Amino acid sequence: MNRQELKTTIEAEKNKLDLQKTKHRICVCCGAGCISSGSEALLKKLQEEVETRGLEKDVEIIPTGCMGPCNQGPLVKFQPENTIYQKVDCNNIQPVVQAQVVENKPIENMLLFSDSRSKPFVNAKDDPFYKKQLKIALQDCGDINPEKIKDYLSHDGYQALDKVLFEMSPEDVIGEIKHSRIRGRGGAGYPTGLKWETVYKYVSPEKYMICNGDEGDPGAFMDRSVLEGNPHRVLEGMIIAAYAVGANKGYAYIRGEYPLAIKRFELAIKQAKKMGLLGSHILGTEFSFDVEVRIGAGAFVCGEETALIASVEGKRGTPKPRPPFPAESGLWGKPTLINNVETLAGIAPIINKGGEWYSEIGTPKSAGTKVFALAGKINYAGLIEVPMGTTLREIIFEIGGGMPGGEDFKAAQTGGPSGGCIPAEYLDVKMDYESLISLGSIMGSGGLIIMDKSSDMVDVAKYFMEFSMDESCGKCVPCRVGTKMMFDLLQKICNNKGTRIDLNRLEELAVYVKEASLCGLGASAPNPLLSTLRHFKQEYENRIEKEI
Amino acid sequence: MNAAPTVKDIEPVKADPRLKLIAAKIKKENFKPDSLIEVLHIAQNAYGYLPMNVLKYITKALHLPPARVYSTVSFYHFFSLKSKGDHTCLVCTGTACYVKGAQAILNEIEKTFSLRPGQVSTDNKLGVSVARCIGACGLAPVVVLDEEVQARASTTEIVEKINKMVAP
Ligand SMILES: Cc1cc2nc3c(=O)[nH]c(=O)nc-3n(C[C@H](O)[C@H](O)[C@H](O)COP(=O)(O)O)c2cc1C
Ligand code: FES
Numbered sequence: 130m131n132r133q134e135l136k137t138t139i140e141a142e143k144n145k146l147d148l149q150k151t152k153h154r155i156c157v158c159c160g161a162g163c164i165s166s167g168s169e170a171l172l173k174k175l176q177e178e179v180e181t182r183g184l185e186k187d188v189e190i191i192p193t194g195c196m197g198p199c200n201q202g203p204l205v206k207f208q209p210e211n212t213i214y215q216k217v218d219c220n221n222i223q224p225v226v227q228a229q230v231v232e233n234k235p236i237e238n239m240l241l242f243s244d245s246r247s248k249p250f251v252n253a254k255d256d257p258f259y260k261k262q263l264k265i266a267l268q269d270c271g272d273i274n275p276e277k278i279k280d281y282l283s284h285d286g287y288q289a290l291d292k293v294l295f296e297m298s299p300e301d302v303i304g305e306i307k308h309s310r311i312r313g314r315g316g317a318g319y320p321t322g323l324k325w326e327t328v329y330k331y332v333s334p335e336k337y338m339i340c341n342g343d344e345g346d347p348g349a350f351m352d353r354s355v356l357e358g359n360p361h362r363v364l365e366g367m368i369i370a371a372y373a374v375g376a377n378k379g380y381a382y383i384r385g386e387y388p389l390a391i392k393r394f395e396l397a398i399k400q401a402k403k404m405g406l407l408g409s410h411i412l413g414t415e416f417s418f419d420v421e422v423r424i425g426a427g428a429f430v431c432g433e434e435t436a437l438i439a440s441v442e443g444k445r446g447t448p449k450p451r452p453p454f455p456a457e458s459g460l461w462g463k464p465t466l467i468n469n470v471e472t473l474a475g476i477a478p479i480i481n482k483g484g485e486w487y488s489e490i491g492t493p494k495s496a497g498t499k500v501f502a503l504a505g506k507i508n509y510a511g512l513i514e515v516p517m518g519t520t521l522r523e524i525i526f527e528i529g530g531g532m533p534g535g536e537d538f539k540a541a542q543t544g545g546p547s548g549g550c551i552p553a554e555y556l557d558v559k560m561d562y563e564s565l566i567s568l569g570s571i572m573g574s575g576g577l578i579i580m581d582k583s584s585d586m587v588d589v590a591k592y593f594m595e596f597s598m599d600e601s602c603g604k605c606v607p608c609r610v611g612t613k614m615m616f617d618l619l620q621k622i623c624n625n626k627g628t629r630i631d632l633n634r635l636e637e638l639a640v641y642v643k644e645a646s647l648c649g650l651g652a653s654a655p656n657p658l659l660s661t662l663r664h665f666k667q668e669y670e671n672r673i674e675k676e677i
Numbered sequence: 678m679n680a681a682p683t684v685k686d687i688e689p690v691k692a693d694p695r696l697k698l699i700a701a702k703i704k705k706e707n708f709k710p711d712s713l714i715e716v717l718h719i720a721q722n723a724y725g726y727l728p729m730n731v732l733k734y735i736t737k738a739l740h741l742p743p744a745r746v747y748s749t750v751s752f753y754h755f756f757s758l759k760s761k762g763d764h765t766c767l768v769c770t771g772t773a774c775y776v777k778g779a780q781a782i783l784n785e786i787e788k789t790f791s792l793r794p795g796q797v798s799t800d801n802k803l804g805v806s807v808a809r810c811i812g813a814c815g816l817a818p819v820v821v822l823d824e825e826v827q828a829r830a831s832t833t834e835i836v837e838k839i840n841k842m843v844a845p
Contacts, residue, residue, distance in 0.1 A: 162815045165826035199815030347810035348772030385718070385755050386811055424718055426753035429809070443711035444745075445752040504773035504814035511815045542772060576814075578772045592775055596809065602752075 130405035131413040135291060138404075142283035153188045153230050154208035155179075156272060160195030160354055161389065162511070163202035167218060171203050174219040178226050188230060191280070194358015196271035198258060199511040201241060206253070206271065213241040213253040245508065245530060257527050263490065264514045265498045266314075266474040270358030275393050278400040281361040287406055289480035293369050294414050297480075299329060302373040306476070308484030310496035315341055315432075315469030316547065316573050317649075318495070318562040324466065327456040328374040331464040338371040338379040338418075339460065339467045341437060342390070345429035346545030347596065349576030351500040352470035354512050356383065356390035359474070360397035364420065366473030368407060369480060371418045374466050379420040380441050385427055395422050429546075429600035433648050434459075434467045436602065447604045448648035469574070471500055491517030495561035503529050505578040506536065515560070522556040525579060536581040540664070544573025546593045546600075547653035549660025550586065569660040571653070586665040587672055590658045591619040597654035608651025611642035615658060627673045636662065695723040696734065703738050710739050713749055717756055726757045762797040762804025764823055764842050766835075771810025773817040782818060783807070785832045790839070802843045 130138075157163075157172045172192055179188050196204050201215040205222070207229050214225055214236075221239065228236045240249035242256060250256040264270075273280035281287070293302055307322030328336065340363060344352040356363060367379050383391050398420050401407040409417040423441050430436045431446040438460050440446040459465025475497060479487045488496045495517040501524065504510045508530035515524065521541055525531065532538055540550040549570030551558060558564050562572050580589070598612040618635045621627045639655035639662075646652045662669060702719045706712035716739065720731050727750060736746045750756045766786065770779045786805055787793055797804040813819050816828035820835050822842055827835065 161813050162828075165813050165816055165819075165828045199813075202816075344812070345809070347770075347775075348814050349810070350812035350814055353812040384812075386808065424715070425755075426714055426718070427755035428753050440714065441711075443709075443713040443715075443749070445749055447752075502814055504817055505776040510773075510817070545772065576772065578776055578814075580776055584776060592772075 132291060132295060135287065135404075135406075135412060138279075139282050139286075139288065142279050146283045154191060155188060155226075155230075156191045156193045156196075156206040156208060158194075158196045158202060158204040158206070158271065159192040160199065160202075160271075160357060160512075161350065161387075162195065162199030163204055164389075166202040166216075168203035170219055171205070171217060171222060175205075175222055175226070178223060182226070182231075184226075184230060191272075191274045192276075193272060194270040194275050195267075195354040195512050197262075197267075197511045197513060198241065198509050200509060201511075204241070208272070210235075211252045211254055214239050215241045215243065242509070242530070258509055258513075258530070261519065261523055261528050262514055263498050263516050265478050265487075265490075266355060266362075266471050266500055267358070267512070267514045268478065269362070270354065273359065275358055275360055276396055278361060278397070278404065281359070285477075285481060286361055287365055289477035290365050290368055290406065291412065292480055293372055294412055294416060299373045299375065302369065302480070303329060305480060305484045306373070309479045309487035310484075311472065311475055311479065311487060312495065312562065313469055314471035314475075314499065314574065316544070316571065318572060321468065321472055324456065324468075325370065325373050327454075328376075328464050328466040331457060333464050335378075335461075335463045336374060336376040337460040337463055337465040338367055338374065338376040339437065339441065339465060340367050340379065340381040340470060340473055341432065341434070341467055342381055342383040342387075342394075342470045343425050343432035343437060344384055344387075344470075344574065345432040345600075346547075346574050346576050348504055348542075348545060348578050349502045349574050351502050351512065351575045353384075353387050353390055354502075355470050355474050355500070356387065357393055360390075360394045361401065362474045362477060363470055364394070364397050364401055364407070366468075366476035367420060368411070368418055369476050370466060370468060370473065372416055374464075376466060377418055379418060380423050380460075381420060382423045382425060382431075382437055382441060384425045386425075391422060391424060398422070428602070429596075430602045430648070430650050433650060435648070437467070438465065445602075447602045448650075450647055471575070492559065492561045494563055499560065499572070499575060501560075501575045501577045503577050503579070505542075506532055506581045506583075507579040508533055517561045518559045520557050520559055521551060524560065524577070525556070529579070532579070532581055536583075538579065539582050539584060540580045540586065540589075542570075542578040542580065542589070542657075543576065544571035544653075544656070545576050546596045547571060547649065547656055548573045549656050550580075550589065550664060552664040569656070569663050571656070586661045586668045587619065587623055590661045591616065591623055593657035594619055594654070597650065601650060601654075605645075605647035605651060607642050607645035608647065608654065611638055611646075611651065612654050614638055615642070615655065619658070622669060622672050625672055625674075629673055632669060632673055695720075696731070698723050699731070699735065700738070703735075708739060710741055713739060713741065713746065714753075717750065721756055726760050729758075760797065760801060760804075761806065763802050764839075765804045765806065765821075766839055766842075767806050767808050767811075767821040768794070769809075769811050769813075769817070769819040769821070770807045771814060771817075773810070773814035774819055777817040779818045782820060782830060782832050782835055785836055786839070789836050803839065 243249040312318040435449040436446040820830040
């Protein structure tokens with residue numbers, strides 16, 4: 130396909146969508162959460178229902194990616210009204226179709242959040258759950274069929290790629306990304322434009338582009354939802370990144386625990402190749418780029434970039450000291466760009482709407498939006514995307530609907546085993562990179578676990594220490610031995626056998642391990658311990674023997 | 678340095694169709710040593726674990742030192758050297774599930790079936806394992822019984838379902 134043909138196809142798909150505006154589009158959430166709640170059987174039943182009623186002409190049924198409030202699933206959304214029904218199953222889908230399609234009158238007590246709000250919203254956009262959100266990375270998730278490239282095309286898909294290939298030089302692209310001030314969403318928050326520029330500057334006949342979809346943080350499912358709900362958006366981001374830095378070969382490293390994400394991403398690659406958007410001479414230009422999927426084999430440390438590279442090479446996933454950074458010497462010793470899934474999902478909108486637009490969202494130091502996986506003791510668990518700088522209070526009490534049973538909030542855990550806990554007195558903290566670090570936590574990849582008083586913070590610290598101990602690759606001593614020693618001490622304190630000496634030793638060890646470890650895993654493993662010591666010291670004190 | 682591997686190296690394949698699957702993948706990957714993990718994935722899926730003779734076969738076909746294959750297999754949680762049991766019960770112990778009581782489920786399973794994570798019953802009928810987040814945290818706590826995800830799992834319900842699953 131060449132440029133003109135792409136334009137014609139996009140126009141045709143958009144027209145089709147416009148024509149359909151008069152019809153009913155029924156979106157059935159087939160994200161991981163809703164599938165677990167039975168949305169695939171529901172999808173079949175709905176198709177039968179529409180057929181027996183002879184409504185095929187007026188109704189289009191679309192299986193989509195995650196719509197957000199996973200805990201209320203299976204979810205069914207009617208467009209163009211944007212009316213969402215919750216907990217729909219094979220037994221109650223009939224009245225919903227009758228009411229929504231035939232009578233045009235929603236059934237109030239089945240609408241989203243109807244069991245907890247006195248007046249549920251007919252247009253879900255008006256609900257506080259969605260109102261405070263701004264979806265950029267997740268923009269089309271829940272509206273398009275992730276298995277159809279044409280659905281993506283009708284939502285401005287691959288227009289950014291077209292613009293980049295025909296109107297922008299690699300320098301222009303890097304300039305635009307720098308201007309947007311977007312930072313890596315994989316955890317460390319390194320400025321993406323700067324990273325691209327570094328890789329671009331290294332001269333080498335071979336360069337690689339890797340998409341990090343390992344998402345090992347337990348309690349996080351952002352990347353999974355993006356890959357499953359809109360794989361083409363990530364692929365488009367990869368192609369644009371490859372064009373900017375001059376890479377011709379790419380790998381998408383996806384966690385083995387996510388078979389659906391793997392399947393959909395492989396399908397997306399196939400479809401894009403068929404349309405000439407991937408492969409040799411993309412859209413008839415001189416630029417060629419190919420992508421392969423690599424399946425992760427269940428090791429948390431493989432999310433770390435140098436370990437990930439070793440894993441792509443088919444080896445044990447042990448990290449290497451940096452420098453040299455992958456930008457200089459990465460996959461097979463060649464300059465390599467590694468970006469996280471969510472970072473890449475943000476690229477196409479930045480190219481389409483401009484870096485200026487993106488940079489104005491969020492806070493001065495943390496631009497744009499962030500996806501959070503909201504889970505634990507919270508009413509509306511699920512997937513949300515908010516502008517950087519939204520406060521924790523807004524996220525928990527306005528979007529998340531507060532705590533179940535009106536329990537008191539105790540702490541929020543961010544950043545998984547590399548992060549920390551935020552106590553109630555900091556509920557008004559702005560969620561951005563710097564503010565979280567100042568509280569001894571990190572933004573991390575976006576897992577946000579809410580805890581009430583039933584969570585014992587010493588046990589929480591022990592839980593994460595056990596995780597880091599199990600996942601330590603064993604290459605360096607501070608991490609391998611240090612995490613084990615800290616775990617043993619925490620275990621002792623948890624069993625009420627600890628002494629003040631143990632507590633002091635823990636604090637000492639934490640600093641050693643943090644300073645001396647080879648990679649980020651060890652360097653951040655003490656964080657959950659340090660942050661609970663900082664904010665919940667009393668709970669440790671209560672557990673140790675008073676006399677020495 | 679070994680001679681470059683050829684198709685002949687992986688022939689003759691015994692009548693086992695699962696070995697054929699592995700041979701096909703090795704051919705498709707052009708005998709590249711860096712395809713080891715991809716090949717292991719196919720083998721693990723076909724057998725449910727990695728039997729020693731299959732590993733030896735892969736070692737030979739990819740012309741890799743056995744130590745390299747073994748060290749890779751033992752590094753990754755996904756690969757196992759032992760059978761996981763005819764039926765599997767996987768309890769998520771990721772953060773969200775931990776906060777929502779995954780440990781209570783594990784305790785109950787241990788009480789009822791005398792199996793701890795990583796153990797398989799003596800008749801090989803049931804294997805119990807844990808995972809660190811399967812990415813369905815919104816539905817915590819989550820248990821996977823024979824590939825089927827059980828959302829908002831309650832202890833009694835899970836024990837009941839396991840009993841049904843392993844019933845002859
Ligand atoms: C122990 C450890 C685990 C990591 N896990 C992930 C992960 O699961 N996903 C991810 O994108 N980045 C992960 N990272 C960060 C990567 O090393 C790397 O910084 C990131 O992929 C770069 O992409 P970005 O600039 O787009 O954020 C991890 C880092 C460490 C130290
Ligand atoms: S923590 Fe159990 S599914 Fe994520």
